[in-house]
Amino acid sequence: MPPTAVLFDFDGVLADTENVHVVAWQRTLVRLGWEIPDDVAARAGATDDRAFAAELFARRGIEDADVDGWVRKKQELAASMIGLSPRAFPGVAPLVRALAGRARLAIVSTTWRENVDAFLAATGLADAFEHVVAKQDAAELKPAPDGYLAALERLGVAAADAVAVEDSPRGLAAAEAAGVPRVAVGHRLEAGDWSIGATFIPALEPLADALAALGFADRSAS
Structure with a gap:
């Protein structure tokens, strides 16, 4: 049956959507003046957006970063990109x-x-x-x-x-x-x-x- x-x-x-998430992270973090290579941004797909962002800030020695806020910015952009061009x-x-x-x-x-x-x-x-x-x-x-x-x-x-x-x-x-x-x-x-x-x-x-x-x-x- x-x-x-x-x-x-x-x-x-x-x-x-793999490239969508890569581009969304790159466009989000460029607001901080960061240029994120494709292979680095792609790691978010293998872990989790929040864990990925927390790791990036930690590697740059930035404490008390608004990780959730940056994740929201990335997520809003990703959802918009998916909706506009699924x-x-x-x-x-x-x-x-x-x-x-x-x-x-x-x-x-x-x-x-x-x-x-x-x-x-x-x-x-x-x-x-x-x-x-x-x-x-x-x-x-x-x-x-x-x-x-x-x-x-x-x-x-x-x-x-x-x-x-x-x-x-x-x-x-x-x-x-x-x-x-x-x-x-x-x-x-x-x-x-x-x-x-x-x-x-x-x-x-x-x-x-x-x-x-x-x-x-x-x-x-x-």
Whole structure:
């Protein structure tokens, strides 16, 4: 039987936002006269905005910096950029529309809710998702299972009756810890150690392949 619910990660699965966060941090910190290289700004995606900002200030010997204030400035800019120019990965809209009415959909992400809301509004996909579990909604972020457990509780769905779509080791570990079967989407990555234990697909298209990986038949082919 196909799953009752499909739980999507956001950054790197639905939305191509890596460069957005890099640019948002660079534009925010240039107000301090700081030029932040791409590889340094990209580290925020591997940790957390607040931890990233706190580390930057600490390395420069700045005590009592308004870390939360600078995170808010960056976040407001990132959400604005996503809303003005949303970059959905190829295949996202057809897949979401094909799943509508066949499965209950939710997003489980470690990003800020405002980013997800801006993307969904700009792409016209907001009505397809029943719930968004974002950074603000989980006590512990991925690889902890909190976000997935919260989504399952809100949907009233058992872990075994759902499937998670992830693009990173942390996300896959979070879904596994919650007991949710996993699909790993590569987009720009090949299958490897990071995707072991999950069903791997290189992209969310062709539609028939993505649906099959999630446990659904492609009705358009009949």
